[in-house]
Amino acid sequence: MIKEISGGVCAAQGFRAAGVHCGVKEGGSPDKNDLALILSDKECTAAGVYTLNRVKAAPIYVTMDHLEDGVAWGIVANSGNANACCPLSHENAELMCQSAAQATGREAGDFVVCSTGVIGQTLNIDAIRAGMPAVAAALSPDGSDAAATAIMTTDTVKKEIAVSFPLAGKEVRIGAIAKGSGMIHPNMGTMLAFLTTDCAITHEMLEDALREVTAKTFNRVTVDGDTSTNDTCVVLANGTAGNPLIEWKDEDYETFQSALLYICRHLSRAIAGDGEGASRLITCKMSGARSEESAERLAKAVVGSALVKAAMFGSDANWGRVLCAMGYSKAPFRPEHVDISFTSAAGSILVCQQGDGLAFDEALAKKILSQNEIVIAVDLHEGEDVAECWGCDLTYDYVKINGDYRT
Amino acid sequence: MIKEISGGVCAAQGFRAAGVHCGVKEGGSPDKNDLALILSDKECTAAGVYTLNRVKAAPIYVTMDHLEDGVAWGIVANSGNANACCPLSHENAELMCQSAAQATGREAGDFVVCSTGVIGQTLNIDAIRAGMPAVAAALSPDGSDAAATAIMTTDTVKKEIAVSFPLAGKEVRIGAIAKGSGMIHPNMGTMLAFLTTDCAITHEMLEDALREVTAKTFNRVTVDGDTSTNDTCVVLANGTAGNPLIEWKDEDYETFQSALLYICRHLSRAIAGDGEGASRLITCKMSGARSEESAERLAKAVVGSALVKAAMFGSDANWGRVLCAMGYSKAPFRPEHVDISFTSAAGSILVCQQGDGLAFDEALAKKILSQNEIVIAVDLHEGEDVAECWGCDLTYDYVKINGDYRT
Numbered sequence: 001m002i003k004e005i006s007g008g009v010c011a012a013q014g015f016r017a018a019g020v021h022c023g024v025k026e027g028g029s030p031d032k033n034d035l036a037l038i039l040s041d042k043e044c045t046a047a048g049v050y051t052l053n054r055v056k057a058a059p060i061y062v063t064m065d066h067l068e069d070g071v072a073w074g075i076v077a078n079s080g081n082a083n084a085c086c087p088l089s090h091e092n093a094e095l096m097c098q099s100a101a102q103a104t105g106r107e108a109g110d111f112v113v114c115s116t117g118v119i120g121q122t123l124n125i126d127a128i129r130a131g132m133p134a135v136a137a138a139l140s141p142d143g144s145d146a147a148a149t150a151i152m153t154t155d156t157v158k159k160e161i162a163v164s165f166p167l168a169g170k171e172v173r174i175g176a177i178a179k180g181s182g183m184i185h186p187n188m189g190t191m192l193a194f195l196t197t198d199c200a201i202t203h204e205m206l207e208d209a210l211r212e213v214t215a216k217t218f219n220r221v222t223v224d225g226d227t228s229t230n231d232t233c234v235v236l237a238n239g240t241a242g243n244p245l246i247e248w249k250d251e252d253y254e255t256f257q258s259a260l261l262y263i264c265r266h267l268s269r270a271i272a273g274d275g276e277g278a279s280r281l282i283t284c285k286m287s288g289a290r291s292e293e294s295a296e297r298l299a300k301a302v303v304g305s306a307l308v309k310a311a312m313f314g315s316d317a318n319w320g321r322v323l324c325a326m327g328y329s330k331a332p333f334r335p336e337h338v339d340i341s342f343t344s345a346a347g348s349i350l351v352c353q354q355g356d357g358l359a360f361d362e363a364l365a366k367k368i369l370s371q372n373e374i375v376i377a378v379d380l381h382e383g384e385d386v387a388e389c390w391g392c393d394l395t396y397d398y399v400k401i402n403g404d405y406r407t
Numbered sequence: 408m409i410k411e412i413s414g415g416v417c418a419a420q421g422f423r424a425a426g427v428h429c430g431v432k433e434g435g436s437p438d439k440n441d442l443a444l445i446l447s448d449k450e451c452t453a454a455g456v457y458t459l460n461r462v463k464a465a466p467i468y469v470t471m472d473h474l475e476d477g478v479a480w481g482i483v484a485n486s487g488n489a490n491a492c493c494p495l496s497h498e499n500a501e502l503m504c505q506s507a508a509q510a511t512g513r514e515a516g517d518f519v520v521c522s523t524g525v526i527g528q529t530l531n532i533d534a535i536r537a538g539m540p541a542v543a544a545a546l547s548p549d550g551s552d553a554a555a556t557a558i559m560t561t562d563t564v565k566k567e568i569a570v571s572f573p574l575a576g577k578e579v580r581i582g583a584i585a586k587g588s589g590m591i592h593p594n595m596g597t598m599l600a601f602l603t604t605d606c607a608i609t610h611e612m613l614e615d616a617l618r619e620v621t622a623k624t625f626n627r628v629t630v631d632g633d634t635s636t637n638d639t640c641v642v643l644a645n646g647t648a649g650n651p652l653i654e655w656k657d658e659d660y661e662t663f664q665s666a667l668l669y670i671c672r673h674l675s676r677a678i679a680g681d682g683e684g685a686s687r688l689i690t691c692k693m694s695g696a697r698s699e700e701s702a703e704r705l706a707k708a709v710v711g712s713a714l715v716k717a718a719m720f721g722s723d724a725n726w727g728r729v730l731c732a733m734g735y736s737k738a739p740f741r742p743e744h745v746d747i748s749f750t751s752a753a754g755s756i757l758v759c760q761q762g763d764g765l766a767f768d769e770a771l772a773k774k775i776l777s778q779n780e781i782v783i784a785v786d787l788h789e790g791e792d793v794a795e796c797w798g799c800d801l802t803y804d805y806v807k808i809n810g811d812y813r814t
Binding site for chain 2: 052053054055056082084085086087118119120121122224226227228229304305306307310311313314316318319320321323324325326327328329332333335352355356357394395396398399400401402403404
């Protein structure tokens, strides 16, 4: 039903994108794109979710303001500077929108604005304004790639996906790009994720779908426990697919939401797997829980534990740290019922049963934990609810990247 | 008034201690003590605080049981195995106490029991029982050193302190040993801390004093955010000093508590500074807060942030991460009022004023942040309350130590 297609954030009909280098960061490589623009051919219904960090970057307040009417035409974003906690941050976020509006013949209030990079240094707005005509001129249905690279910071891989699915007799598309590698512990959004769709859907339904999906995807990722000041996930829907407008939580809504979930789950896993310095994607599957909420809390504690993450780096089947992390998660469970196993492409091994350690084949465990994708499966044997959370291992490179990121 | 003295956990009159190697951990060095015993010449009032981790090691339940009557004679502890989440853990914790009782002519219920080391492997109780006569025979007023080394795991330095202070015309002493390096994010106790005093004090007053002091000391330390399954802090008071019994929260209680605070603050800083792989002790002083509780929460988020910790390792004055961590702490404050400075033996530098970055001397900042002890001072400008929390930097060695701790 849902099938992956190419085109990224431009896969949905009526969207164009571009990315260029404008020189936001002094001494940055001229080959690194740092200014992205995404534009719809027509007005879009828009919804966003943002960081719950009390310290929010100025672009978030400006975006909230611009989306108050529930509509937008495009997104402008830069990497190299977070435009947070610095003089003129609010003014410069507004100036970015004005500049994008001038270059595209729209209004400043039609734009979502996002920034990502170092906190506390005044944004080089002159570079952004100077680069805006070029990025606007480069807008193209093939521009997803360039836009995706323009929002990368310490990311090592581009995060981009699109799907197509039938809806009430029409073919509907959702496309997206995202970035995120460090300072990743999203709470109501992730670092940056931009989604576009040609689905016809009301603002209210789009908001609900996005909120429900991010709760099960981006908000279940952690790289380092640090919730960013800039997390933003925005979806624009321009209705070009021609499907009957989704106004209620009917079957069409479910279909659309499933596709949205597919997209956000893919991006969440990509962000976790590309965590700063990461060598492995870690998934914790918590099953047999009394509630989805407690399953999520337990799984998030496991993938967030520095000790679990370091053990995964060392391919060490130290399941005691898994149980320990569950224990301080503040979610209720009975340790004496818990089974824990490690699974990867190299096999599966049960290491703890009913809360006690089992004798197991250390060589096999090492082999399983040496793969790029590891699943830590925990069965609580208390109920029917499940949740998955994603993270990565803690490596020398995480320390290296973050020991000297700013300078 | 309060002066530091030698003697560690045996500095208080009437306490003896010892530490020996008995071979808890297969393949462990024969030079590494792994069994500690502390004994009072007379019955003690006793109080303990323990981890709030839902997964508690068996020795904690046994200790809680033995201290239900509020009295104890001694403490038996091993390193090399946490005796947590493994078959026979409860039985083996009881056997440790029985063995200590036999070797000293006391009852099993007179002993506090603690274990520290790897989780999930059955304790080698035979080695402990075989070593008990030797450790009992070695009990001595000079034994603090040997006991302190016997509870070390990844610790690189021994944590030991004693003080003497006048109380109602008598000289009273408090001594202590502690251990803690990784899995340190105590909540109602720390990894292991054993305190002894010759003060005469009721069980109720001793409990209150310990609870109030640990809240301001051990519970304000974090190394890696992982609250251990074994955290225990116990104080034994044998009354040998001959001071009038402390029964009320009077001036004598305050004097005793000040000395207890001195001891626990010293040990907390020692544990943070000796965090696994740490190269620097980080203190966050949060001042100008509306309440001590919110000051503590904010300061703990700062010293707990992986990104702040990595920046400190790299001597990078990345104060944006400080403000970001405060933002996700869930404590209320106004970012636009916040001042941040970094201080060390090399000087002090203001880097953020009223929430915005200042231009500052990068070379001086680097010099300040290259010292072994760094203070991150934050003024919230909202009230009169303050709190200090302690942590350490995140280094390659933390990853190395924890990538392969178990095997």
